[in-house]
Amino acid sequence: MPRLVDLSQEIYQGMGVYPGHLKTVVWDHATHAETIRLFEGGFSFHSQGLMMCDHGPTHVDAISHLDPADGAPSIDEMPLDTFYGPALCIDVSHVEPPEYITVDDLVQALDAGAHELERGDALLIRTGAFERHGGTAEYTRRYTGLDDEAGQWLYNQGVKVFGVDSPSPDNPISRTYPVHMMCRAKHITHYENLANLDQVTGLRFTFAGFPLRIRGGTGSPVRAVAIVED
Ligand SMILES: [Zn+2]
Structure with missing residues (x-):
């Protein structure tokens, strides 16, 4: 197995963007606490929304x-x-x-x-x-x-x-x-x-x-x- 080196920067709200480019916004779209009420037997999920420039970050x-x-x-x-x-x-x-x-x-x-x-x-x-x-x-x-x-x-x-x-x-x-x-x-x-x-x-x-x-x-x-x- 070859060695894999990650050459990528992290994606997160507040990350630096190129001057004039769209900021990155990440938000909770549906939380475990919200979605558990929609199902039976304890199933739930967490999902997020993501808005970002198609030029960011890596x-x-x-x-x-x-x-x-x-x-x-x-x-x-x-x-x-x-x-x-x-x-x-x-x-x-x-x-x-x-x-x-x-x-x-x-x-x-x-x-x-x-x-x-x-x-x-x-x-x-x-x-x-x-x-x-x-x-x-x-x-x-x-x-x-x-x-x-x-x-x-x-x-x-x-x-x-x-x-x-x-x-x-x-x-x-x-x-x-x-x-x-x-x-x-x-x-x-x-x-x-x-x-x-x-x-x-x-x-x-x-x-x-x-x-x-x-x-x-x-x-x-x-x-x-x-x-x-x-
Ligand atoms: Zn370029």
């Missing part, structure tokens, strides 16, 4: 989120193999916000590891944002991001998807979002708000981060997992 963007063109695939229209496959995690957590992550940073991080990046890999980029500020208000404000050239480099390396342990692969000081614009142009998607990348830094593993089958969804929360063969 989630994958649909192409329709990135590209306004007619026919850009929504999350339910994207092939499942987009969300599963060989992966590598590199560490650029020495870059402090508000600095940008550059091509040099990415290349040096790869060179420091034991594994080559292969075309078709998922590349997870440990920025350190979750480790620094996860669960605090700072998390949605203080993080670094890739510059334009670093975004183009991801495309040139042939990555299938990529992901970050921060609210966005774009630096929050940017107003042009070059990495999201690369994703729009090339129809490459990415994961945001990953967690626990310190546990898989430098490793090669299988990544799984399947979205919910939301009709017309512009993204979806995922349970992101690294499947590690030690």
Whole structure:
């Protein structure tokens, strides 16, 4: 049995959300005390309501989120193999916000590891944002991001998807979002708000981060997992 590493952040009322995104609300829809009266023999159940953004917390963007063109695939229209496959995690957590992550940073991080990046890999980029500020208000404000050239480099390396342990692969000081614009142009998607990348830094593993089958969804929360063969 391989080792499973949870790369997902928790979902709860009060969790940080990207500025301008829908807040998360969780409520008791039916409690044991309420439902026991509806049955005989002691049966009861507890269920909750859940309202949240389709971009929160650990989630994958649909192409329709990135590209306004007619026919850009929504999350339910994207092939499942987009969300599963060989992966590598590199560490650029020495870059402090508000600095940008550059091509040099990415290349040096790869060179420091034991594994080559292969075309078709998922590349997870440990920025350190979750480790620094996860669960605090700072998390949605203080993080670094890739510059334009670093975004183009991801495309040139042939990555299938990529992901970050921060609210966005774009630096929050940017107003042009070059990495999201690369994703729009090339129809490459990415994961945001990953967690626990310190546990898989430098490793090669299988990544799984399947979205919910939301009709017309512009993204979806995922349970992101690294499947590690030690
Ligand atoms: Zn995004």
